[in-house]
Amino acid sequence: MMSEPLRNKISIFIACHCPKLVPDGRYFLVICFMLFSVGIARPQSRNLGTANNKNITALNIGDQIPDELWNTPLQVVNHPQGKQTINLADYKGKLIILDFWSTWCVPCIKNFPKLHALQDEFGDKIKVLAVTKEDADKISKFFRIGAGREHTYVNSVIGDSVLSKYFPHMGVPHIAWIDMQGTVINTTQAEYVTSTNVQNILNNQITKMVSKIDIDRNRPLFLSEHFSDDMQLRTYSIFFKGYYPGLPSGGKLKKNKVGKIFSRQFTNSPIMDIYYSILYQLFEDHGEQFNLSRAIIEVKDRALLNGIFKADSTFEEHNLYTYELMVPERQADSLFYYMLADLNRYSDYIGSIENRMVDCLVLVRTSSKDKIKTKGGIPNCTFPASPSILTNHKLSVMINMLADDTPFVGLPIVDETGYDGNVDIKVSRVKDLVSFKKELNKYDLDLIPAKRSLNMFVLKDK
Numbered sequence: 001m002m003s004e005p006l007r008n009k010i011s012i013f014i015a016c017h018c019p020k021l022v023p024d025g026r027y028f029l030v031i032c033f034m035l036f037s038v039g040i041a042r043p044q045s046r047n048l049g050t051a052n053n054k055n056i057t058a059l060n061i062g063d064q065i066p067d068e069l070w071n072t073p074l075q076v077v078n079h080p081q082g083k084q085t086i087n088l089a090d091y092k093g094k095l096i097i098l099d100f101w102s103t104w105c106v107p108c109i110k111n112f113p114k115l116h117a118l119q120d121e122f123g124d125k126i127k128v129l130a131v132t133k134e135d136a137d138k139i140s141k142f143f144r145i146g147a148g149r150e151h152t153y154v155n156s157v158i159g160d161s162v163l164s165k166y167f168p169h170m171g172v173p174h175i176a177w178i179d180m181q182g183t184v185i186n187t188t189q190a191e192y193v194t195s196t197n198v199q200n201i202l203n204n205q206i207t208k209m210v211s212k213i214d215i216d217r218n219r220p221l222f223l224s225e226h227f228s229d230d231m232q233l234r235t236y237s238i239f240f241k242g243y244y245p246g247l248p249s250g251g252k253l254k255k256n257k258v259g260k261i262f263s264r265q266f267t268n269s270p271i272m273d274i275y276y277s278i279l280y281q282l283f284e285d286h287g288e289q290f291n292l293s294r295a296i297i298e299v300k301d302r303a304l305l306n307g308i309f310k311a312d313s314t315f316e317e318h319n320l321y322t323y324e325l326m327v328p329e330r331q332a333d334s335l336f337y338y339m340l341a342d343l344n345r346y347s348d349y350i351g352s353i354e355n356r357m358v359d360c361l362v363l364v365r366t367s368s369k370d371k372i373k374t375k376g377g378i379p380n381c382t383f384p385a386s387p388s389i390l391t392n393h394k395l396s397v398m399i400n401m402l403a404d405d406t407p408f409v410g411l412p413i414v415d416e417t418g419y420d421g422n423v424d425i426k427v428s429r430v431k432d433l434v435s436f437k438k439e440l441n442k443y444d445l446d447l448i449p450a451k452r453s454l455n456m457f458v459l460k461d462k
Contacts, residue, residue, distance in 0.1 A: 243317030
């Protein structure tokens with residue numbers, strides 16, 4: 001076998017936790033707790049659709065390309081010989097690299113020159129074939145007047161409804177590797193399409209590429225392929241550090257019938273993003289609103305909390321986290337308390353909500369004249385941009401935007417105006433606290449430095 005795909009870089013332990021060092025040196029901490037009742041399991045169907053009136057079964061690593069796929073006509077653009085359609089059979093005996101992409105995918109477009117260089121380097125030994133679901137009109141415009149003007153050398157399948165079913169994926173770029181014998185040897189991210197890896201495959205040598213196995217985020221993470229709908233999952237938790245290529249970056253939640261959140265999920269995210277979502281809910285439970293000015297960070301390396309950016313503006317992968325917790329629906333009110341407790345147990349930090357006397361800015365009214373009452377209209381907030389406009393919103397909306405996104409504030413803002421209605425406020429040319437106070441003074445408002453006893457989130461190293 002020419003490629004040794006590292007399909008499962010994460011070891012999952014039931015009702016336990018332990019550190020795991022994986023083959024390429026990345027470190028994962030995995031915690032997984034599961035409690036479920038078992039019914040009669042149904043086998044999972046792999047029938048993903050039809051093409052040319054035939055059922056299509058998704059191909060796994062190690063599968064052979066079926067004859068019907070070899071011979072399926074595929075519409076293409078930018079073919080070197082000007083062809084309008086091709087078959088994969090045109091490239092039998094070569095290493096075929098399928099590059100799934102979209103016109104909105106910036107990393108996909110940035111990969112084009114590298115893939116083109118590899119095609120030139122290896123010539124007839126390989127075929128790099130781009131694949132997109134987007135139609136001819138959109139692709140034609142992309143290569144004519146869009147970002148693709150510089151990449152008209154890209155030979156791409158367009159309007160794809162076949163290859164994406166044989167090689168299902170949820171994100172792009174997505175690379176499928178087919179060796180010279182017509183075997184699917186891996187599915188990876190684009191970073192593994194290198195001259196070294198291509199040469200190793202051509203030389204029948206082992207390559208260690210991390211496989212990109214996409215996960216359905218609507219089901220429990222890492223149980224998507226094996227967990228039957230007839231099994232009632234009652235509670236579940238997983239937490240690990242490190243990047244998983246088959247998941248996007250972001251969050252997801254599930255609610256019960258009365259709107260209570262009983263499951264919260266974060267994937268490939270900086271840990272401060274996870275804390276923020278937890279604290280927003282915990283503070284709201286106490287009638288307050290959390291923002292970053294209500295956090296006291298007492299950790300040695302603060303940069304690790306928000307993710308370390310690389311030169312290409314993407315995150316350092318080793319410092320991202322994936323965390324999911326689901327509790328029984330009757331315990332939904334405790335979900336976010338459990339989440340904070342989980343992070344305290346399993347992360348490198350200890351976080352707590354403490355009442356502290358802190359420096360802050362107090363928002364007050366300087367007269368009894370009402371200069372801020374809203375005139376109605378569509379609610380809008382552009383704070384902290386310039387001009388900053390608050391229309392038909394509570395003052396709390398402005399306060400939270402200022403506390404989160406305005407560097408010159410830097411302190412908690414406490415509203416002591418006693419004003420409950422919606423307001424209209426517009427400020428501009430704000431560069432510092434002094435100029436902002438002058439703008440507020442026009443509305444008979446002021447920000448006064450003071451000390452107040454406030455609930456604060458305190459985060460420390462273990």
